[in-house]
Amino acid sequence: MVGVRRHIHKHPETSYDEHRCSEFIKEQLQSLGIEFTGGYGGTGIAAHIGGCGTGGCVGLRADMDALPITEGTGLPFASEQHGIMHACGHDGHVAMLLGAAALLKNGPSLPGGVRLIFQPAEEHGNGAAQLIREGILDGVQAIFGGHIDTHYRTGMIIVDEGLICAFADPFTITLNGRGGHAARPHEGTDSIVAASSLVMIIQTLVSREVDPNKSEVITIGSFQAGNAHNIIAAQAVLKGTVRSTDEMTREKTIWGLKRVVQSISTMYDLRADIVFDQGLPAVINGPQATAIARRAAAQVVGEDGVTCQGYPSLGGEDFSFYQQYIEGCMVRFGAMLPGGAGPAHSATFDFDENCLKVGASWLAMAAYHWLDAYRR
Ligand SMILES: [Zn+2]
Ligand SMILES: [Zn+2]
Incomplete structure:
Protein backbone atom coordinates (compact mmCIF):
# COMPACT_ATOMS: atom_id res chain seq x y z
CA MET A 1 0.00 0.00 0.00
CA ILE A 164 -20.53 15.26 9.95
CA CYS A 165 -19.82 17.50 6.92
CA ALA A 166 -21.73 20.63 6.00
CA PHE A 167 -23.96 21.65 3.14
CA ALA A 168 -21.72 23.60 0.74
CA ASP A 169 -23.28 26.21 -1.51
CA PRO A 170 -20.81 28.05 -3.72
CA PHE A 171 -21.93 31.29 -5.35
CA THR A 172 -20.76 34.04 -7.70
CA ILE A 173 -21.87 37.66 -7.39
CA THR A 174 -21.37 40.00 -10.33
CA LEU A 175 -21.70 43.77 -9.94
CA ASN A 176 -21.93 45.74 -13.14
CA GLY A 177 -21.47 49.48 -12.74
CA ARG A 178 -20.09 51.97 -15.25
CA GLY A 179 -16.43 52.68 -15.84
CA GLY A 180 -14.97 56.15 -15.89
CA HIS A 181 -12.06 58.37 -14.95
CA ALA A 182 -10.69 58.00 -11.42
CA ALA A 183 -10.82 61.79 -11.05
CA ARG A 184 -14.49 62.05 -11.98
CA PRO A 185 -16.40 59.39 -10.01
CA HIS A 186 -19.74 61.13 -10.58
CA GLU A 187 -19.55 60.14 -14.27
CA GLY A 188 -19.37 56.39 -13.51
CA THR A 189 -20.66 53.86 -11.00
CA ASP A 190 -17.88 52.35 -8.94
CA SER A 191 -18.29 48.59 -8.67
CA ILE A 192 -15.37 48.27 -6.23
CA VAL A 193 -16.97 50.52 -3.61
CA ALA A 194 -20.27 48.67 -3.95
CA ALA A 195 -18.59 45.25 -3.79
CA SER A 196 -16.52 46.27 -0.75
CA SER A 197 -19.66 47.35 1.03
CA LEU A 198 -21.36 44.10 0.06
CA VAL A 199 -18.50 42.00 1.45
CA MET A 200 -18.93 43.73 4.80
CA ILE A 201 -22.72 43.44 4.80
CA ILE A 202 -22.44 39.70 4.10
CA GLN A 203 -20.50 39.35 7.37
CA THR A 204 -23.67 40.20 9.27
CA LEU A 205 -25.76 37.40 7.78
CA VAL A 206 -24.25 34.66 9.93
CA SER A 207 -23.61 36.83 12.98
CA ARG A 208 -27.08 38.44 13.08
CA GLU A 209 -29.48 36.14 11.26
CA VAL A 210 -28.42 32.60 12.13
CA ASP A 211 -29.12 30.86 15.43
CA PRO A 212 -25.73 31.00 17.22
CA ASN A 213 -26.15 27.34 18.22
CA LYS A 214 -26.20 26.28 14.57
CA SER A 215 -22.75 26.39 12.98
CA GLU A 216 -22.55 28.23 9.72
CA VAL A 217 -19.96 30.22 7.79
CA ILE A 218 -19.85 32.38 4.67
CA THR A 219 -16.48 33.02 3.08
CA ILE A 220 -15.77 35.32 0.15
CA GLY A 221 -12.66 33.72 -1.27
CA SER A 222 -12.24 35.75 -4.42
CA PHE A 223 -12.69 39.47 -5.21
CA GLN A 224 -11.78 40.45 -8.77
CA ALA A 225 -12.16 43.99 -10.07
CA GLY A 226 -10.36 46.67 -12.03
CA ASN A 227 -6.97 46.81 -13.67
CA ALA A 228 -5.53 50.30 -13.36
CA HIS A 229 -5.09 52.93 -10.65
CA ASN A 230 -6.83 55.67 -12.61
CA ILE A 231 -9.87 53.85 -13.99
CA ILE A 232 -13.11 53.31 -12.13
CA ALA A 233 -13.80 49.59 -12.34
CA ALA A 234 -17.04 48.86 -14.18
CA GLN A 235 -17.28 45.29 -12.97
CA ALA A 236 -16.54 43.41 -9.77
CA VAL A 237 -16.91 39.65 -9.33
CA LEU A 238 -17.07 38.01 -5.92
CA LYS A 239 -16.90 34.26 -5.37
CA GLY A 240 -17.76 32.65 -2.10
CA THR A 241 -19.29 29.69 -0.35
CA VAL A 242 -21.92 29.13 2.32
CA ARG A 243 -21.31 26.21 4.70
CA SER A 244 -24.22 25.25 6.91
CA THR A 245 -25.14 22.43 9.23
CA ASP A 246 -28.89 22.90 9.29
CA GLU A 247 -31.36 22.91 6.40
CA MET A 248 -33.40 25.80 7.83
CA THR A 249 -30.47 28.14 8.48
CA ARG A 250 -29.07 27.19 5.09
CA GLU A 251 -32.23 28.31 3.32
CA LYS A 252 -32.42 31.46 5.40
CA THR A 253 -28.84 32.41 4.53
CA ILE A 254 -29.32 31.76 0.82
CA TRP A 255 -32.39 33.98 0.93
CA GLY A 256 -30.41 36.58 2.91
CA LEU A 257 -27.63 36.62 0.31
CA LYS A 258 -30.13 37.17 -2.50
CA ARG A 259 -31.72 39.95 -0.46
CA VAL A 260 -28.51 41.88 0.25
CA VAL A 261 -27.31 41.52 -3.35
CA GLN A 262 -30.60 42.94 -4.56
CA SER A 263 -30.37 45.78 -2.05
CA ILE A 264 -26.82 46.68 -3.03
CA SER A 265 -27.97 47.31 -6.57
CA THR A 266 -30.50 49.85 -5.34
CA MET A 267 -28.07 51.33 -2.87
CA TYR A 268 -25.28 51.95 -5.40
CA ASP A 269 -27.30 52.20 -8.59
CA LEU A 270 -25.72 49.34 -10.47
CA ARG A 271 -26.69 45.82 -11.56
CA ALA A 272 -25.96 43.07 -9.11
CA ASP A 273 -26.63 39.38 -9.69
CA ILE A 274 -25.98 36.27 -7.66
CA VAL A 275 -25.73 32.80 -9.14
CA PHE A 276 -25.48 29.66 -7.03
CA ASP A 277 -23.30 26.97 -8.60
CA GLN A 278 -23.92 23.28 -7.98
CA GLY A 279 -23.65 22.72 -4.25
CA LEU A 280 -23.10 19.72 -2.04
CA PRO A 281 -25.58 18.14 0.33
ZN1 LIG B 1 -9.72 17.98 -0.38
ZN1 LIG C 1 -10.32 14.99 0.38
Missing part, protein backbone atom coordinates in the same frame (compact mmCIF):
# COMPACT_ATOMS: atom_id res chain seq x y z
CA VAL A 2 2.88 2.37 0.73
CA GLY A 3 4.24 1.67 -2.75
CA VAL A 4 0.82 2.28 -4.31
CA ARG A 5 0.39 5.51 -2.40
CA ARG A 6 3.81 6.81 -3.34
CA HIS A 7 3.37 5.93 -7.00
CA ILE A 8 0.07 7.80 -7.17
CA HIS A 9 1.52 10.67 -5.17
CA LYS A 10 4.35 11.05 -7.66
CA HIS A 11 1.91 11.22 -10.60
CA PRO A 12 -1.01 13.35 -9.41
CA GLU A 13 -3.92 14.28 -11.67
CA THR A 14 -6.73 16.77 -11.05
CA SER A 15 -10.49 16.15 -11.19
CA TYR A 16 -11.72 14.12 -14.20
CA ASP A 17 -8.16 13.82 -15.46
CA GLU A 18 -7.18 10.77 -13.36
CA HIS A 19 -6.26 8.66 -16.42
CA ARG A 20 -2.91 7.32 -15.28
CA CYS A 21 -4.24 6.66 -11.81
CA SER A 22 -7.21 4.83 -13.28
CA GLU A 23 -4.96 2.64 -15.46
CA PHE A 24 -2.73 1.93 -12.49
CA ILE A 25 -5.72 0.86 -10.37
CA LYS A 26 -6.93 -1.44 -13.16
CA GLU A 27 -3.50 -3.10 -13.29
CA GLN A 28 -3.59 -3.64 -9.53
CA LEU A 29 -7.11 -5.09 -9.69
CA GLN A 30 -6.09 -7.38 -12.53
CA SER A 31 -3.13 -8.69 -10.54
CA LEU A 32 -5.50 -9.37 -7.63
CA GLY A 33 -7.84 -11.22 -10.00
CA ILE A 34 -10.72 -8.82 -9.36
CA GLU A 35 -13.23 -8.00 -12.09
CA PHE A 36 -14.07 -4.38 -12.80
CA THR A 37 -15.91 -2.01 -15.09
CA GLY A 38 -14.19 1.25 -16.04
CA GLY A 39 -15.17 4.50 -17.69
CA TYR A 40 -17.55 5.89 -15.05
CA GLY A 41 -17.23 9.68 -15.32
CA GLY A 42 -14.32 8.96 -17.68
CA THR A 43 -11.86 7.61 -15.15
CA GLY A 44 -14.03 6.02 -12.45
CA ILE A 45 -13.94 2.29 -11.77
CA ALA A 46 -16.40 -0.14 -10.21
CA ALA A 47 -14.74 -3.38 -9.09
CA HIS A 48 -16.76 -6.39 -8.03
CA ILE A 49 -16.00 -8.97 -5.36
CA GLY A 50 -18.52 -11.69 -4.62
CA GLY A 51 -21.95 -11.87 -6.18
CA CYS A 52 -24.52 -9.10 -5.75
CA GLY A 53 -27.38 -11.62 -5.57
CA THR A 54 -29.51 -12.47 -2.56
CA GLY A 55 -26.74 -11.72 -0.09
CA GLY A 56 -26.91 -7.96 -0.66
CA CYS A 57 -24.25 -5.66 -1.99
CA VAL A 58 -22.21 -3.08 -0.11
CA GLY A 59 -20.18 -0.25 -1.65
CA LEU A 60 -16.77 0.99 -0.54
CA ARG A 61 -15.57 4.27 -1.97
CA ALA A 62 -12.20 5.97 -2.50
CA ASP A 63 -11.65 9.27 -4.29
CA MET A 64 -8.57 9.62 -6.46
CA ASP A 65 -8.06 13.22 -7.61
CA ALA A 66 -5.32 15.68 -6.69
CA LEU A 67 -5.30 19.49 -6.36
CA PRO A 68 -3.86 22.37 -8.39
CA ILE A 69 -1.07 23.04 -5.87
CA THR A 70 2.71 23.05 -6.44
CA GLU A 71 4.17 20.57 -3.98
CA GLY A 72 6.65 21.89 -1.46
CA THR A 73 7.23 18.86 0.77
CA GLY A 74 10.61 17.85 -0.64
CA LEU A 75 9.62 14.19 -0.20
CA PRO A 76 11.55 11.63 -2.27
CA PHE A 77 8.26 10.64 -3.93
CA ALA A 78 7.03 14.24 -4.39
CA SER A 79 4.89 15.18 -7.37
CA GLU A 80 6.59 15.11 -10.75
CA GLN A 81 3.71 17.12 -12.18
CA HIS A 82 4.42 20.80 -11.64
CA GLY A 83 1.39 22.60 -10.21
CA ILE A 84 -0.47 19.45 -9.20
CA MET A 85 -0.27 17.70 -5.85
CA HIS A 86 -2.05 15.08 -3.79
CA ALA A 87 -2.61 17.44 -0.88
CA CYS A 88 -5.79 15.90 0.55
CA GLY A 89 -4.73 12.28 0.99
CA HIS A 90 -6.71 10.78 -1.89
CA ASP A 91 -3.54 8.93 -2.94
CA GLY A 92 -3.81 7.19 0.44
CA HIS A 93 -7.52 6.50 -0.06
CA VAL A 94 -6.81 4.62 -3.30
CA ALA A 95 -4.08 2.60 -1.57
CA MET A 96 -6.46 1.76 1.31
CA LEU A 97 -9.23 0.59 -1.00
CA LEU A 98 -6.81 -1.59 -2.98
CA GLY A 99 -5.62 -2.98 0.36
CA ALA A 100 -9.21 -3.70 1.35
CA ALA A 101 -9.72 -5.33 -2.05
CA ALA A 102 -6.83 -7.72 -1.37
CA LEU A 103 -8.19 -8.52 2.10
CA LEU A 104 -11.71 -9.19 0.81
CA LYS A 105 -10.54 -11.17 -2.20
CA ASN A 106 -8.21 -13.41 -0.22
CA GLY A 107 -10.21 -13.57 3.00
CA PRO A 108 -13.06 -15.90 3.99
CA SER A 109 -15.80 -16.22 1.37
CA LEU A 110 -18.37 -13.44 1.41
CA PRO A 111 -22.10 -13.96 1.95
CA GLY A 112 -22.81 -11.21 -0.62
CA GLY A 113 -21.15 -8.73 -2.91
CA VAL A 114 -18.81 -5.81 -2.46
CA ARG A 115 -18.52 -3.00 -5.00
CA LEU A 116 -15.31 -1.02 -4.82
CA ILE A 117 -15.83 2.48 -6.18
CA PHE A 118 -12.78 4.43 -7.35
CA GLN A 119 -14.22 7.89 -7.83
CA PRO A 120 -12.91 10.85 -9.84
CA ALA A 121 -13.39 14.53 -9.08
CA GLU A 122 -14.17 14.73 -5.37
CA GLU A 123 -12.37 18.08 -5.17
CA HIS A 124 -14.34 19.36 -8.16
CA GLY A 125 -17.41 18.55 -6.11
CA ASN A 126 -19.52 16.41 -8.40
CA GLY A 127 -17.63 13.21 -9.25
CA ALA A 128 -19.95 11.16 -7.07
CA ALA A 129 -23.08 12.69 -8.62
CA GLN A 130 -21.76 11.88 -12.10
CA LEU A 131 -20.99 8.25 -11.17
CA ILE A 132 -24.45 7.80 -9.69
CA ARG A 133 -26.05 9.12 -12.89
CA GLU A 134 -24.03 6.50 -14.76
CA GLY A 135 -25.38 3.73 -12.52
CA ILE A 136 -22.45 2.97 -10.22
CA LEU A 137 -24.84 2.38 -7.31
CA ASP A 138 -27.12 -0.02 -9.20
CA GLY A 139 -27.71 -2.96 -6.88
CA VAL A 140 -25.72 -1.40 -4.02
CA GLN A 141 -27.65 -1.09 -0.74
CA ALA A 142 -25.24 0.70 1.60
CA ILE A 143 -21.93 2.51 1.29
CA PHE A 144 -18.87 3.17 3.43
CA GLY A 145 -15.90 5.46 2.98
CA GLY A 146 -13.24 7.24 4.97
CA HIS A 147 -10.97 10.27 4.84
CA ILE A 148 -7.45 10.68 6.15
CA ASP A 149 -7.33 13.32 8.90
CA THR A 150 -4.04 14.58 10.30
CA HIS A 151 -5.72 16.29 13.26
CA TYR A 152 -5.93 12.87 14.91
CA ARG A 153 -3.12 10.50 15.79
CA THR A 154 -2.60 7.40 13.72
CA GLY A 155 -4.54 4.42 15.00
CA MET A 156 -7.68 6.42 15.71
CA ILE A 157 -10.89 6.05 13.75
CA ILE A 158 -13.41 8.85 14.09
CA VAL A 159 -17.01 7.69 13.81
CA ASP A 160 -20.07 9.92 14.19
CA GLU A 161 -23.74 9.39 13.50
CA GLY A 162 -25.70 12.18 11.80
CA LEU A 163 -24.34 15.27 10.11
CA ALA A 282 -24.40 17.49 3.88
CA VAL A 283 -22.79 14.17 4.79
CA ILE A 284 -25.32 12.55 7.11
CA ASN A 285 -24.31 9.16 8.50
CA GLY A 286 -27.23 6.79 8.91
CA PRO A 287 -27.83 5.02 12.24
CA GLN A 288 -27.43 1.42 11.03
CA ALA A 289 -24.38 2.10 8.88
CA THR A 290 -22.81 4.08 11.72
CA ALA A 291 -23.35 1.23 14.18
CA ILE A 292 -21.62 -1.13 11.74
CA ALA A 293 -18.83 1.41 11.13
CA ARG A 294 -18.27 1.71 14.88
CA ARG A 295 -18.19 -2.06 15.40
CA ALA A 296 -15.69 -2.47 12.54
CA ALA A 297 -13.56 0.37 13.92
CA ALA A 298 -13.45 -1.15 17.42
CA GLN A 299 -12.33 -4.42 15.90
CA VAL A 300 -9.52 -2.75 13.94
CA VAL A 301 -8.16 -0.26 16.51
CA GLY A 302 -9.80 -1.36 19.77
CA GLU A 303 -12.50 0.50 21.70
CA ASP A 304 -9.93 3.07 22.86
CA GLY A 305 -9.04 3.96 19.30
CA VAL A 306 -12.60 4.86 18.33
CA THR A 307 -13.58 8.46 18.96
CA CYS A 308 -16.08 11.13 17.91
CA GLN A 309 -15.34 14.38 16.10
CA GLY A 310 -17.78 16.31 18.26
CA TYR A 311 -18.86 19.38 16.30
CA PRO A 312 -19.50 18.76 12.61
CA SER A 313 -16.90 19.83 10.09
CA LEU A 314 -17.87 22.83 7.95
CA GLY A 315 -16.03 21.17 5.09
CA GLY A 316 -17.90 19.68 2.16
CA GLU A 317 -17.59 16.11 0.86
CA ASP A 318 -19.34 14.69 -2.19
CA PHE A 319 -19.78 11.31 -0.43
CA SER A 320 -23.06 12.98 0.53
CA PHE A 321 -24.44 12.32 -2.96
CA TYR A 322 -24.33 8.55 -2.36
CA GLN A 323 -26.23 9.06 0.87
CA GLN A 324 -29.04 10.74 -1.05
CA TYR A 325 -29.81 7.28 -2.45
CA ILE A 326 -28.63 4.70 0.07
CA GLU A 327 -27.61 4.66 3.70
CA GLY A 328 -23.94 5.17 4.31
CA CYS A 329 -21.28 6.09 6.80
CA MET A 330 -18.12 8.07 6.31
CA VAL A 331 -15.39 8.04 8.94
CA ARG A 332 -11.99 9.66 9.40
CA PHE A 333 -8.69 7.88 9.84
CA GLY A 334 -6.19 9.53 12.19
CA ALA A 335 -2.91 10.10 10.30
CA MET A 336 -0.92 12.68 12.24
CA LEU A 337 2.80 12.66 11.46
CA PRO A 338 4.92 12.71 14.62
CA GLY A 339 7.02 15.54 13.15
CA GLY A 340 3.95 17.43 11.90
CA ALA A 341 3.23 18.60 8.35
CA GLY A 342 1.21 21.30 6.60
CA PRO A 343 -2.59 21.14 6.72
CA ALA A 344 -4.70 19.49 4.02
CA HIS A 345 -4.86 21.53 0.79
CA SER A 346 -1.45 23.10 1.51
CA ALA A 347 1.83 22.61 -0.38
CA THR A 348 3.43 20.92 2.62
CA PHE A 349 0.65 18.45 3.44
CA ASP A 350 1.70 14.91 4.26
CA PHE A 351 0.30 12.09 6.40
CA ASP A 352 1.49 9.10 8.38
CA GLU A 353 1.45 6.09 6.04
CA ASN A 354 0.79 3.81 9.02
CA CYS A 355 -2.82 4.88 8.64
CA LEU A 356 -3.08 2.89 5.39
CA LYS A 357 -3.39 -0.49 7.09
CA VAL A 358 -5.96 0.92 9.49
CA GLY A 359 -8.05 2.26 6.61
CA ALA A 360 -7.80 -0.91 4.54
CA SER A 361 -8.71 -3.13 7.49
CA TRP A 362 -11.63 -0.92 8.45
CA LEU A 363 -13.05 -0.82 4.91
CA ALA A 364 -12.86 -4.61 4.60
CA MET A 365 -14.29 -5.10 8.10
CA ALA A 366 -17.16 -2.67 7.49
CA ALA A 367 -18.09 -4.62 4.34
CA TYR A 368 -17.99 -7.94 6.25
CA HIS A 369 -20.12 -6.60 9.06
CA TRP A 370 -22.66 -5.05 6.73
CA LEU A 371 -23.03 -8.29 4.71
CA ASP A 372 -23.25 -10.29 7.91
CA ALA A 373 -26.00 -8.03 9.28
CA TYR A 374 -27.84 -8.22 5.94
CA ARG A 375 -27.81 -12.01 6.02
CA ARG A 376 -29.38 -12.14 9.48
